Amino acid sequence: MEETAPTITKTTCPYCGVGCGVLATVAADGSVAVRGDPDHPANFGRLCSKGSALAETIDLDGRLLHPEIDGRRAGWDEALDRVAETFSRTIAEHGPGSVAFYVSGQLLNEDYYVANKLMKGFIGTANIDTNSRLCMASSVAGHRRAFGADTVPGSYRDLELADLVVLVGSNLAWCHPVLYQRLAAAKAERPEMKVIVVDPRRTMTADIADQHLAIAPDGDVALFNGLLAHLAEAGALDENYIAEHTTGFAEALAAAWRLDMDGTAAETGLDRASIAEFYRLFATTEKVVTVYSQGVNQSSVGTDKVSAIINCHLATGRIGRPGMGPFSVTGQPNAMGGREVGGLANMLAAHMDIDNAAHRERVQRFWGSPVIASAQGLKAVDMFRAVADGRIKALWIMATNPVDSMPDGDMVETAIRACPFVVVSDVLGATDTVRHAHVKLPAAAWGEKDGTVTNSERRMSRQRPFLPLPGEAKPDWWIVTEVARRMGFAEAFPYASPAEIFAEHAALSAFENDGTRDFDIGTHAGIDAAGFDALAPFQWPARRAGETSADDIRFFAEGGFFTPDRKARLVPVTTTAPARVGEGFPLVLNTGRVRDQWHTMTRTGKSRRLSQHLAEPFVEIHPADAAKYGIADADLVRVTSARGAVVVRALLTSRQREGSVFVPMHWTDQFAADGRVDRLVPPLTDPTSGQPALKHVAVRIARF
Numbered sequence: 063m064e065e066t067a068p069t070i071t072k073t074t075c076p077y078c079g080v081g082c083g084v085l086a087t088v089a090a091d092g093s094v095a096v097r098g099d100p101d102h103p104a105n106f107g108r109l110c111s112k113g114s115a116l117a118e119t120i121d122l123d124g125r126l127l128h129p130e131i132d133g134r135r136a137g138w139d140e141a142l143d144r145v146a147e148t149f150s151r152t153i154a155e156h157g158p159g160s161v162a163f164y165v166s167g168q169l170l171n172e173d174y175y176v177a178n179k180l181m182k183g184f185i186g187t188a189n190i191d192t193n194s195r196l197c198m199a200s201s202v203a204g205h206r207r208a209f210g211a212d213t214v215p216g217s218y219r220d221l222e223l224a225d226l227v228v229l230v231g232s233n234l235a236w237c238h239p240v241l242y243q244r245l246a247a248a249k250a251e252r253p254e255m256k257v258i259v260v261d262p263r264r265t266m267t268a269d270i271a272d273q274h275l276a277i278a279p280d281g282d283v284a285l286f287n288g289l290l291a292h293l294a295e296a297g298a299l300d301e302n303y304i305a306e307h308t309t310g311f312a313e314a315l316a317a318a319w320r321l322d323m324d325g326t327a328a329e330t331g332l333d334r335a336s337i338a339e340f341y342r343l344f345a346t347t348e349k350v351v352t353v354y355s356q357g358v359n360q361s362s363v364g365t366d367k368v369s370a371i372i373n374c375h376l377a378t379g380r381i382g383r384p385g386m387g388p389f390s391v392t393g394q395p396n397a398m399g400g401r402e403v404g405g406l407a408n409m410l411a412a413h414m415d416i417d418n419a420a421h422r423e424r425v426q427r428f429w430g431s432p433v434i435a436s437a438q439g440l441k442a443v444d445m446f447r448a449v450a451d452g453r454i455k456a457l458w459i460m461a462t463n464p465v466d467s468m469p470d471g472d473m474v475e476t477a478i479r480a481c482p483f484v485v486v487s488d489v490l491g492a493t494d495t496v497r498h499a500h501v502k503l504p505a506a507a508w509g510e511k512d513g514t515v516t517n518s519e520r521r522m523s524r525q526r527p528f529l530p531l532p533g534e535a536k537p538d539w540w541i542v543t544e545v546a547r548r549m550g551f552a553e554a555f556p557y558a559s560p561a562e563i564f565a566e567h568a569a570l571s572a573f574e575n576d577g578t579r580d581f582d583i584g585t586h587a588g589i590d591a592a593g594f595d596a597l598a599p600f601q602w603p604a605r606r607a608g609e610t611s612a613d614d615i616r617f618f619a620e621g622g623f624f625t626p627d628r629k630a631r632l633v634p635v636t637t638t639a640p641a642r643v644g645e646g647f648p649l650v651l652n653t654g655r656v657r658d659q660w661h662t663m664t665r666t667g668k669s670r671r672l673s674q675h676l677a678e679p680f681v682e683i684h685p686a687d688a689a690k691y692g693i694a695d696a697d698l699v700r701v702t703s704a705r706g707a708v709v710v711r712a713l714l715t716s717r718q719r720e721g722s723v724f725v726p727m728h729w730t731d732q733f734a735a736d737g738r739v740d741r742l743v744p745p746l747t748d749p750t751s752g753q754p755a756l757k758h759v760a761v762r763i764a765r766f
């Protein structure tokens with residue numbers, strides 16, 4: 063008998079923002095194997111533990127396979143009609159501001175685009191926000207106020223080309239493992255390359271560091287303001303770049319002088335000698351990349367931290383050249399793509415600005431839409447507050463699990479439970495969020511989905527299907543399109559494939575774009591299905607036709623910012639680290655990821671191999687704090703904040719900063735009784751970005 067050859071599909075990992083290429087092989091017996099794609103420029107064949115276990119997570123256990131209404135199985139027509147009718151009726155009775163979509167960095171660009179188009183252009187409100195708000199909103203805000211657009215200036219290659227890499231609030235080794243592998247390999251090849259890690263915890267990332275600065279929580283503004291002042295004192299500024307390509311330098315420097323060295327040491331919790339060594343290295347090294355992630359973003363002063371970092375790069379002209387620049391690495395697989403297609407409540411599609419009347423008019427004209435959202439919508443934390451107080455009466459949650467991932471998780475659950483109409487489109491049938499839905503819509507999962515994602519270096523890659531759609535599951539773009547049609551917008555939602563949506567987004571990016579706006583392309587505006595299917599990974603924006611280079615696309619080496627005068631803005635920042643701990647709650651809780659789990663474990667929790675790394679939730683405690691509170695290693699510990707408590711296993715380690723504790727974010731009540739740490743986090747946000755402060759919560763600990 064003739065053997066059927068296995069089929070190999072080039073696709074992209076659905077986990078972190080590194081965006082690794084994956085080769086999925088389906089054998090004749092239907093079994094699936096994955097390996098890294100050697101041709102993908104993000105990973106060149108590497109995969110981390112999570113990526114290499116993808117084949118262990120694609121079974122149908124727990125899948126939502128049919129639409130449901132009020133707990134009973136329903137057909138697609140009935141479910142879609144119910145969603146469209148209820149949203150239309152709610153809008154007619156209470157206005158467009160009474161409905162909201164809460165979407166996800168797990169969505170593909172095409173899913174995101176149609177959801178954004180429906181809400182902002184046809185329903186007429188910007189009440190669409192994404193769990194990416196929890197991930198990189200402060201970087202978006204920092205980029206926009208410095209560069210005039212949410213643009214990442216460099217690429218991954220810059221980490222390998224740099225002579226100094228500063229990692230701030232980033233456990234790259236566990237959270238962006240393949241990028242860390244690339245950095246570690248570059249350092250092994252060039253041992254003279256320096257790595258500095260700025261993080262309250264001594265994470266695994268610090269193992270390759272020449273210097274670890276165990277900074278006090280939220281001490282980053284003081285550290286980088288002090289650096290700017292030092293660069294000026296040391297004569298390490300690029301006066302030409304400052305004069306030709308920036309404004310606001312004098313004001314930023316004046317703000318940076320606020321603290322002297324003693325003040326900087328006090329606010330950062332670091333000793334003067336360590337700070338001085340960091341400043342010296344930065345000042346004397348031309349090729350510097352500063353990588354930052356959630357330790358910077360997830361803060362009530364996150365946007366100012368981003369500005370303080372960017373100021374130092376602008377003042378030295380170290381931006382957009384090989385091996386130089388500030389570099390935000392996103393947590394989610396498509397946080398970047400969601401930003402581009404307008405998934406945030408404060409932006410329009412194609413990086414246009416909702417507060418700009420000309421941008422609104424342009425997008426509305428392109429869409430031919432009856433309305434356009436005229437003001438920013440509710441950001442994630444405010445959105446669930448509005449659900450709680452009854453302003454939002456119909457809510458559609460797509461591909462995310464806010465009961466477990468939002469701050470103040472118990473309040474979010476209560477709000478969703480009380481909301482008059484909740485739709486959830488999801489892969490699984492019984493997450494802590496899905497269980498409260500009036501209408502459940504079965505969505506396609508990784509391996510079944512078809513579209514594009516954009517990684518942290520603006521590289522767009524295809525996610526391609528290699529498995530059939532199970533049961534009655536459908537792609538998210540199809541579900542939104544069908545609801546839009548039933549709401550009376552069929553003409554504007556004609557899509558029969560993700561390729562058509564991608565082409566429309568590309569055309570909108572190029573529409574009336576003379577290059578003074580970010581994302582100038584045009585190269586893909588007329589792409590057809592065959593072209594879409596054949597898309598190889600490329601950096602977005604693509605070059606115009608005729609422009610070619612083997613090198614990565616970088617921005618701003620010669621200025622050309624997306625501000626009206628094409629100059630960057632240095633932003634004076636004076637915020638201080640917020641004081642949260644006090645009587646009753648003397649410790650700072652930091653939350654974050656572990657190496658082998660992803661978010662609320664709905665997928666990685668299926669792999670036994672991944673669960674062997676860390677089998678249960680824990681709290682990292684410095685031995686001195688453990689002694690103070692009478693806690694021994696492996697004790698069960700109750701961690702309590704003003705909002706609630708969790709019970710987790712004590713893990714004593716001097717990697718933890720004294721006075722701070724760490725609890726991972728992944729375990730939900732489904733996986734560990736009383737394990738959901740986000741119930742402890744208050745809904746405090748950065749005033750500019752709306753990003754919650756998930757890493758600075760006042761708590762106490764006690765033996766359970």
Ligand code: SF4
Nearest residue numbers: 075077078082110113
């Ligand atoms: Fe997936 Fe990120 Fe691991 Fe790459 S580094 S395989 S994108 S989880």
